[in-house]
Amino acid sequence: MTSSGKKEKEVVKSELSAVVGRISLTTDNWRSEHTMDEYICITGHWIDANWKLHKKIIWFKDLMPPFDGISIADEVALCLREWGIDNKIFSITLDNASYNDVMVNSLKQRLSINRSLLCDGALFQVRCCSHILNLIVKAGLKVADETIWKVRNGIKYLKKSVSRVKNFYDIAEKSYQLNKSKKLRLDVSVRWNSTFLMLDHAIYYKSVLEHWGRRDVAFKNFVLSEEEWEKVQILHRFLKVFYDVTCKFSGSKYPTSNLYFRGVWKVYSHLMNEMKGPPSFLSEMIGKMKEKFDKYWREYSLVLCCATVMDPRYKLRYLDYCYKNVYGTTNRLGVVSDTLNNLYDEYERQATFAPPMTSVSCSANNYLYETNDDSSDQEYEDFLKSRSSQSEKTELAQYLHEGNLAIRTEIDILDYWKKASGQFSILASMARDILAIPISTVASESTFSIGKKLISPWRSSLKPNTIQALICLEDWTRTGDAYEL
Template sequence: MYYAKERDHVKEELAKAPSLICLSSDNWNLEHTNDEYICITAHWIDKDWKLQKRIIRFRALFPPYNGLNIVDELVLCLSQWGIDKKIFSITLNNASYNDVMVSCLKNHFRANQAILCDGAFFQVRCCAHILNLIVKVGLELADDVVGKIQNGIKYIKKSGIRRKRFYDVASKSFHLNVTKKLLQDVCVRWNSTYLMLESSLYYKDVLDYWGQWDKDYQIFSLSNEEWRNVAILCKFLKVFYDVTCVFSGSNYPTANLYFRGFWKVHKVLVDTVKGPYSFFNSNG
């Protein structure tokens, strides 16, 4: 009953929205079962010029997980909410099935005379996803160093005794603030790799000390040159991290921010290519 009440309230809001409605859609795969889920969010500006957003669909998809199947799900969703004639654009990542889905969706809207400018501005590429692809390719050039840090941190954090001693050494011998933790990254989130590298630089002296007395850790120890490369890589990634944080904001519009963000990214890429750091160059 509560759901039905809230659903009707949101439906009324969507019907009264003075602006057209923008959609964002993303699919999520549950790794262990290979189940696929879709999440569709509606974004619009209300009469008080405030950004509104509501998740209007979150449900499991049935195979096959392709563009034709997804467009059927999307069209049904829009019809149920009564907004199939109020859509301006849809933001998606760069998965190949989305190109098929958008083509079918455009044809559907054209048939119903509900698409502006013949769909020229209908599909919006997800800027955060584009950044993600760029950084993943770049990180492959530093696989060896990043891998050492990943495995070294995993080794320290795997044992509660080792973890406690690590922070004791950091606090008592190196006088570091141990409320800032040594972070381990998550393979599907590159920004967590940046945060891991940043935290390892903070604990650099402790990690070097750890490698001197723990023989099992020595295979993960970094040379001075490798630490220098980590510092360079961290500075390089910070630009991407800051821009990703801006693009990922959920309480303000983000499409108006992409040009400035990508200009910063373009500049750092050009400066890096012209710079002296050979490990950034895949041919170096």
């Protein structure tokens, strides 16, 4: 690494050492199609003392085979030791690759040696919610109507010819007054949301596509009837809920962990409502998606349920409502409540407390009561008892006892906790760490998009060390990595 790279690395290392709370990680692997080299990216996420959200790439490196769970755990452990943060980790967010479970178990054993994991590591692993949504919708799209096939191949036909697609956009702009900056899109097999966007843009150009079908004989096989366009509209409306939730989950410039439970609940409610009377062509699709939903979200993530409680609009009451509607019982609420209390106890033990009231001041209070027989003394004593009872409640209990904010209230959750930290200093520390947990691996995956541009057919001879230095330096010197919401 160059001298400027080493200098920037020291800056990031200084930032990490100054983190007041804990750091959460996202990690993912990627293989370059041009060099076939395997790379790992590890990104750190934290909220600083000024309640700003940060993310930094802390590891981008080529991997040597075997690419199994133990080897990945070795790489992550090496990364944490090199940065000196192995005692500051809260969680790690991963996709559903089978080797990740092995990796997590191995990593938990290593981190448990210095007892740095909270709740004995029970909250350590977070599964990428965007990836789970992707699996659910893809399962449904496998049995989707052939109408999607016609849309896809019609767009593919238009895009095959530069002059053809240019004429298409000229007609859209001049004859139909459409904004041609919104382009036709093709979907890709690994991203279902690209299918939603393909349909979304096709609907936008519906009139132009119909016009093209009247003038191009070769395009007639891809022309949709009114009935088929109606199916596209229905499918588009059905998928939009999943698309909106995925966009929320995939955010990296704002906290997402508090949005998890509401997003899952929105998806569940949407599926249940659609199952009551779906259009016939959607019934099999919805059934497949419900099966996948039950498989992956039968048990809601405990730490992300705790994150929902840290949102003052939801707290435990929202979970109570959702559990009753999904399961007909609130038994699961007790598990969340116990986890919250255990986690709070750990933060409370680590906190620095003010010294207790001295015996002299207690004596003075007693003396005032004993030497004064005024009738108002009893009322004053009752007042002191009520205040004492209130002060004996934990910050968590006091916070939960307060009413929820209106659920439609738009809040800056970091600003809320920044202001509440004076009243709830311990709970605010706990909220800071929980809210820094990303619920998708998008932060690490987006780095691979840069990697694809960097390792092109014309630059496929760059050494892995050079790739590592370029990607890390670009991330470390980027402005605006801290987001004040």
